[in-house]
Amino acid sequence: MSFFNKLKSRLLKSSSKLEEGLDAIIAEAPVETPPDAAPETAVTRQPDPAPQAPQAPAPTAKPDPAPVPAQVADPARKPGLFGRLLGRGEDPAAPRRALDDAMLESLEDLLIRSDMGVETALRVTANLAEGRMGKRLSTAEIQTLLSDEITRIMAPVARPMPLYPTKPQVVLVVGVNGSGKTTTIGKLASQFRAAGKSVIIAAGDTFRAAAVEQLQVWGERAGVPVLTAPEGSDPASLAFDAMTRAQETGADLLMIDTAGRLQNRADLMEELAKIVRVIRKKDPTAPHNTLLVLDATTGQNALSQVETFRNISDVSGLVMTKLDGTAKGGVLVALADKFGLPIHAIGVGEQIDDLAPFDPKDFARALVGQDR
16 A cells, blocks of 8 residues: 555545535535526516417417527536536536635634644635635535645645764654654664664663663664663763764764653753753764654644744754544644744554655645545
């Protein structure tokens, strides 16, 4: 299964919510008499039989059948042509609704509920509406417009993690408890190792034995050494030792795991700042990458996490995990729109190939429920 198909199937919670919402918005269209239906009622008017006066000649019956087929056929033809022009080959019989202020407000509400955020939702719908007010749109057409607009917002931030000639290239991985840092490090290390890079992992979450064990499992699987320290040790000291080891062995990459931190815990955030200070004693330019791992299920809280971690550790890029477990995939669009930080990869599961480079077009299509 390609990653796009996996992404689409596992973003089902987000895409199905959006698609159901769009169908509901189209269905809410006010009942109106289509303008093209007016001639049809004119054809059925009764004045025509008036010539039934005694002297009415037989030819008076001829005008009745002539106009009827002509005027009934036109309305049927016009919507078909209009549907083909607007839908670019889509089913002209698909339910449609004229784009108006009420419909735009419903679209905004739908995007906000998908955790796209108020500002981003307003921007997306405003761009979608430009030049289209009054046009009748189907669910499929709105999906295409949304997908195009989301892709436009996210294309500038879709960048793989840069690799530098510096050895070791230090990658510091940060995030709150349960965001998926440890698993992400293991997957990235395995992928870099498969690409021919020598990698060392430092298990800097010295407060959680399970995190160390999990990294050791990934290290064995990928053939990557994992440096550890006794439980409760100073993580900054481990980071310093790992830097020394990586320099001595000529490793290409040193990936440093850190303990999960709540952004409102000043003491834990200061500890993270200490790790950065210690690393820079060995290399003033380190860390060369600081990856913030975000859990998609946290929704809008991810925005405040980016704000906090960026102030403490100079975040250089994002990895979004657990997109398969939420109906709030729109938060990634809000992050791209607000911060413009590179999004390196997204995760939709626990397997090694469930973490892949971020593709904005594939993500946008999967998010709104489109086929590739």
